[in-house]
Amino acid sequence: MVKICCIGAGYVGGPTMAVIALKCPSIEVAVVDISVSRISAWNSDQLPIYEPGLDEVVKECRGKNLFFSTDIEKHVSEAHIIFVSVNTPTKTRGLGAGKAADLTYWESAARMIADVSKSNKIVVEKSTVPVKTAEAIEKILTHNSKGIKYQILSNPEFLAEGTAIQDLFKPDRVLIGGRETPEGQKAIQALKDVYAHWVPEDRIITTNLWSAELSKLAANAFLAQRISSVNAMSALCEATGADVSQVSHAVGKDSRIGPKFLNASVGFGGSCFQKDILNLVYICECNGLPEVANYWKQVIKVNDYQKNRFVNRIVSSMFNTVSGKKIAILGFAFKKDTGDTRETPAIDVCKGLLGDNARLSIYDPQVTEDQIQRDLSMNKFDWDHPIHLQPMSPTAVKQVSVAWDAYEATKDAHCLCILTEWDEFKTLDYQRIFDNMRKPAFVFDGRNVVNVDNLREKGFIVYSIGKPLDPWLKDMPAVA
Ligand SMILES: NC(=O)C1=CN([C@@H]2O[C@H](COP(=O)(O)OP(=O)(O)OC[C@H]3O[C@@H](n4cnc5c(N)ncnc54)[C@H](O)[C@@H]3O)[C@@H](O)[C@H]2O)C=CC1
Ligand SMILES: O=C(O)[C@H]1O[C@H](OP(=O)(O)OP(=O)(O)OC[C@H]2O[C@@H](n3ccc(=O)[nH]c3=O)[C@H](O)[C@@H]2O)[C@H](O)[C@@H](O)[C@@H]1O
Secondary structure (H helix, E strand, O other): OOEEEEEOOOOOHHHHHHHHHHHOOOOEEEEEOOOHHHHHHHOOOOOOOOOOOHHHHHHHHEOOOEEEEOOHHHHHHHOOEEEEOOOOOEOOOOOOOOOOEOOHHHHHHHHHHHHHOOOOEEEEEOOOOOOOHHHHHHHHHHHOOOOOOEEEEEOOOOOOOOOHHHHHHOOOOEEEEEOOOHHHHHHHHHHHHHHOOOOOHHHEEEEEHHHHHHHHHHHHHHHHHHHHHHHHHHHHHHHHOOOHHHHHHHHHOOOOOOOOOOOOOOOOOOOOHHHHHHHHHHHHHHOOOHHHHHHHHHHHHHHHHHHHHHHHHHHHHOOOOOOOOEEEEEOOOOOOOOOOOOOOHHHHHHHHHHHOOOEEEEEOOOOOHHHHHHHHHOOOOHHHOOHHHOOOOOOOOOOEEEOOOHHHHHOOOOEEEEOOOOHHHHOOOHHHHHHOOOOOOEEEEOOOOOOHHHHHHHOOEEEEOOOOOOHHHOOOOOOO
């Protein structure tokens, strides 16, 4: 029986391995992690991550050919194929701080593989890593090899949170990079055989190692660039009276551009776009390509601009101060259908409002109070380290309270801000909300989910990203 072990039971390792186990009953899959609490949760009824469809897949396979364990050494030593799906956060200190990927967790995983292995292994990079990481990993493994042979493959993951199971069931493509030697090609074939259980052959692309590593960074950079492009347009729409949804629709109709990923927003979030672009920027700089580095840096600058612009809109519309005012925040996760808050634009918006002394009442259907308090008190990039290395009990931010529903959050509030596009925010009883809010009552929609005309009829003053401005806002400065 082929045995697979995945090091790292996070948002990628957990769902990816669960789907491999489901689709390949003849393969035994073990997912291991240093975090005891995470593994316990994977073995319980309350999985550590919220992802539509994941519960069913895990329930189907757990205990049969899918196992979650902290016994890393046992499973690594027994496996034929080892996926490494550990954190690769942005470095916070030393060379490349603020940009380069921190490969501490990757390196320790590689050293552990070298320590415990007793047979030949295929080691698969699942984490997103800088180009040429495979070379470094190869060196660690071969210098400690005791005669054991390792083949390194790059098999980056393209799933998006909230749709992970569907993305894994029907991937646009599976990318496998390996050495162009006979042994490298044999390893590629072994991994291809795993995916071939459910992925059509023409969707499995094979390349050399460096192309695979770079393609992952490139794909995320292109996706984020689309959002920054449409967000840059949203500012121009507000200045000119154009409507960004109409512009996106018209632009996206061009089959060369396509309609997806053109929704203007308060900014993109998530654990990867910013981290991976910073990483790309660093690699360009290291390779003597400052113009290329600056080009990609701009994608992040526009994203920061968009978040600042949103905060400034709120403050300037509300008589230039939100000090002491109750502001309802609807949605804290970085997108709908996930409880993940890593790099969510809500953190920057909330911190911006807290900086002006606002009182925040936050509601998100999937994010806990503890998580919100952590996020608002943690330092930049601390969030992307294994849980046990994150600050234990951050001091609660006093001006922040967490509400059980949107109605409680908005009661007596001066304004409400929509920061995540949860479906339930489309169908709230906005009349009831209006009646219970302070007047004038403002809505700042950072996700374009509300019907602007409808809300204006009810008496709200409404700002929606990239939409023609409410007369109230027209003469107010909104420059970041
Ligand atoms: N979250 C996402 O949607 C996607 C993430 N990625 C990439 O996948 C990688 C993992 O991301 P996530 O799953 O989101 O991270 P995560 O933080 O959810 O999971 C990583 C896990 O690795 C564990 N870990 C760290 N060092 C370890 C070690 N030496 N031994 C055993 N376990 C160890 C941590 O305890 C943690 O549970 C990153 O490189 C990320 O860029 C790629 C595609 C999508
Ligand atoms: O490497 C990764 O981690 C993953 O990053 C993204 O996936 P994810 O971050 O989970 O979610 P997305 O759907 O890409 O959304 C990212 C952010 O962009 C925002 N967004 C997305 C689309 C859009 O049109 N407008 C917009 O503002 C979302 O609200 C969210 O904050 C990519 O879509 C995945 O392919 C990739 O594997």
